Amino acid sequence: MESYSHDTGSFTGKGGVEIFFQKWLVDKARAVLIIAHGLGEHSGRYGNLLNSIAGKKISVFAIDHRGHGKSDGKRGHVDSFMDYVYDLKLFIEFIKEENRGLPIILLGHSMGGVIAARYSMTYPDDVSLIVMSSPGLAPAFKVPEWKKSLASFFSSRIGSISFPNGLSAEGISHDKEVVSAYENDPMIHDRVSARWTVEFIRATEECMANAKSIRKPLLLLHGKSDSIADYKATEEFYNSVSSVNKKLYLYEGLYHETMNETAEEREKVLRDITGWIIKNLEGTPKAAEKKQPAAKTKPAAKKAAPKAKPAAKKAAAKAKPAAKKAAPKAKPAAKKAAPKAKPAAKKAAPKAKASVKKTAVKKPAVKKAAPKTSPAAKKTAKKKPAKK
Numbered sequence: 001m002e003s004y005s006h007d008t009g010s011f012t013g014k015g016g017v018e019i020f021f022q023k024w025l026v027d028k029a030r031a032v033l034i035i036a037h038g039l040g041e042h043s044g045r046y047g048n049l050l051n052s053i054a055g056k057k058i059s060v061f062a063i064d065h066r067g068h069g070k071s072d073g074k075r076g077h078v079d080s081f082m083d084y085v086y087d088l089k090l091f092i093e094f095i096k097e098e099n100r101g102l103p104i105i106l107l108g109h110s111m112g113g114v115i116a117a118r119y120s121m122t123y124p125d126d127v128s129l130i131v132m133s134s135p136g137l138a139p140a141f142k143v144p145e146w147k148k149s150l151a152s153f154f155s156s157r158i159g160s161i162s163f164p165n166g167l168s169a170e171g172i173s174h175d176k177e178v179v180s181a182y183e184n185d186p187m188i189h190d191r192v193s194a195r196w197t198v199e200f201i202r203a204t205e206e207c208m209a210n211a212k213s214i215r216k217p218l219l220l221l222h223g224k225s226d227s228i229a230d231y232k233a234t235e236e237f238y239n240s241v242s243s244v245n246k247k248l249y250l251y252e253g254l255y256h257e258t259m260n261e262t263a264e265e266r267e268k269v270l271r272d273i274t275g276w277i278i279k280n281l282e283g284t285p286k287a288a289e290k291k292q293p294a295a296k297t298k299p300a301a302k303k304a305a306p307k308a309k310p311a312a313k314k315a316a317a318k319a320k321p322a323a324k325k326a327a328p329k330a331k332p333a334a335k336k337a338a339p340k341a342k343p344a345a346k347k348a349a350p351k352a353k354a355s356v357k358k359t360a361v362k363k364p365a366v367k368k369a370a371p372k373t374s375p376a377a378k379k380t381a382k383k384k385p386a387k388k
Helices: 047-053 082-098 111-122 145-155 176-183 194-209 231-240 263-281 284-296 298-315 319-337 341-359 363-369 375-380
Strands: 005-012 018-025 031-036 058-063 104-109 129-133 162-164 191-193 218-223 246-251
Touching: 005 082, 018 082, 031 082, 031 111, 031 263, 047 058, 047 263, 058 082, 082 104, 082 111, 104 111, 111 129, 111 194, 129 263, 145 194, 162 194, 191 194, 194 231, 218 231, 218 263, 231 246, 246 263
Parallel strands: 031 058, 031 104, 104 129, 129 218, 218 246
Antiparallel strands: 005 018, 018 058, 162 191
């Protein structure tokens, strides 16, 4: 992957959980692609996709969801499915700061497809294009009612209690090498907690019930022989979304990971994905440029403020006194700089970077800084998370 400049790092997600990320950057990028991976896997399994879009002037970013890969958190557990969404929101705020005005493409696979859908429903203005690969909107197998009842019972009592997810590695691809690599990958796990089970089922139901709220250009792809996620639920979702620009690819005979199928089959899938993305990026940069002036004015500042303030309030009471000392100098400057938000942002950036550097150890403080700026992500890149 000679066309990419690769780097890794981490940031503090919701509740102080350290989230690992990777980025593959290109010079003069025309767009940004963000990957949300599936259940039990991690961000390092998307080499085929990276190779497919190499040379297309698209930078790629990906995180390991909490409880996955190199990120902290109990394996396969969340207190709320929206924790995945909030972590992704923090990450995308970093990316937007580093890539001002560029279109953002959100690609989610399997569980990541559900995350992408929930994110697009919650923050519709953050993304330009949405791609959902074999989204786990419904299982392709019958889940016994007693299992659902048991998960529900423990969810409110011992939510973190975990058990095997019951998914077979054989169902991900016809390529034996892909299956073998999956089975021998130390960062892949097969655990889910009782709380995760209840939260995931609720999230899929919300996605199906609110599909019509999605209006952005959308690409859906699914293998019709997927034994893990039901392709019929993907069809139903596709028919329900309000997007005028939408496309559905259903592949006869393909398994769950269509991008990791046998060479000939995956090449077709990757051409479909890359072709759709490139086609729909036409004109998107111009649209972003038209909106860019608004980002320099007061309205954009007002819009960003509500997101930053709650985070600041939750961060820690210790930060407040420091803010009071700085207030006499900062307030007049803020009033004068309000009409020109962009210069103010540039001046503030060095301070934010220093602050995040210190807060790399103090998680609550990083939580405060995380939504503001990408330097947080950059600085923490020096910190290599322990392999789990």
